[in-house]
Amino acid sequence: MYTAQRACYRTGMRFALILAGGSGTRLWPMSRAAMPKQLVPFIRGSSLLTLAYSRLQGLVEQGRCIVCAGESYRKAVLDELPGLGPEGFLGEPEGRDTLNALAYASAVVARRDPEATIGVFTADHLIEPEEKFRRIVAHGYDLAEQDRQVLVTFGITPVAAATAYGYLRLGPVFHGDSRLVTEFKEKPDRATAERWVAEGPDHFLWNSGMFVWKARVFLDCVRRYEPAAFDGVSRIADAWGTPRFSEVIAAIYPGLRKSSVDFAVMEKASRDPACAVAALPLPVSWTDIGSWPAFADVCSKDERGNALSAEKSVLIDTAGTLVASSDPGHLIAALGCEDLVIVHTPTATLVCRKDRAEDVKKLHALVAEKFGDRYV
DSSP: OOOOOOOOOOSSOEEEEEEOOOOOGGGTTTSOSSSOGGGOOOBTTBOHHHHHHHHTBTTBOTTOEEEEEEGGGHHHHHHHOTTTOGGGEEEESSOOHHHHHHHHHHHHHHHHOTTOEEEEEESSEEEEOHHHHHHHHHHHHHHHHHSTTEEEEEEEOOSSOOSSSOEEEEEEEEETTEEEEEEEEOOOOHHHHHHHHHHOTTTEEEEEEEEEEEHHHHHHHHHHHOHHHHHHHHHHHHHTTSTTHHHHHHHHGGGSOOOOHIIIIIHHHTTOTTSEEEEEEOOSEEEEOOSHHHHHHTSEEOTTOOEEEOSEEEEESOBSOEEEESOTTOEEEEESOBSEEEEEOSSOEEEEEGGGGGGHHHHHHHHHHHHGGGGO
């Protein structure tokens, strides 16, 4: 495990944190335990992690970008991002959901600079145009630095009544074009999502999972709402940069209670008079690559709406089907297919209806149960 070296830094620095800890089981069989979706080069030859890292260039100074992922992926991440450097990787002994990952990272950054501002980004989104994204995110940094008790989030204009995303209920104007968030709403059922989307983006936005805050403001919220998590990450951060860091994090981190940052902090902060949650609209093309249909949306299409991500394919009387392969020498041939997902890898092949793609996670679990780790 890497042991960081303590150093002196000026205060008020901006950091960017990329969360890259997802398992990506809905993108099986390309996403595997040894090579999760954020590291698979299936977006025009680049990985989602590489795209996320590139998208942040210019927002923070060199050396201020951090990736938080499983410790077992340290070498893979550093090989993927040679400019990151060992000090830019924060390893989790095991995944404990987003609250603990963000509290851990915020506590370590706060030791480097008590006045630091942190932008939080994910490694499973495609966002375009990038220049517009950077301009709005920079505004978010400004907002977090101007108001010392605000947690900034970014809201996406809904384009459909999606049930896979959380929603932000917007309240009064906070500052400029930002709005107070009065409620974080979990993934709704279809009827509820349709009602919220019908109310329009002036009332509801999708929760993008991206944030900006002062490290100590966020940690103060964690201290109030989740004191056990605060105590744990504080002890880990106290050991950061010392010879005992590996021992301390291995002893403490796996015992932290799993919880999402939305549930544990953001929902509570939106009702807390001691702070505010403000949403900045992010009117960009935003795709969460969390399932095969979402992946199909960013692939090139033929005249019958087939999404193609395979070097070799032959399709006859086939429409609305995703054809993907990680093996450039393998041919996929389909005849008379409609609205399917066909994904080939050297050791496993997936075929399912598009409308069952969310259940690939269940299939993944069954494969693990029947065959162990060999195919997952």
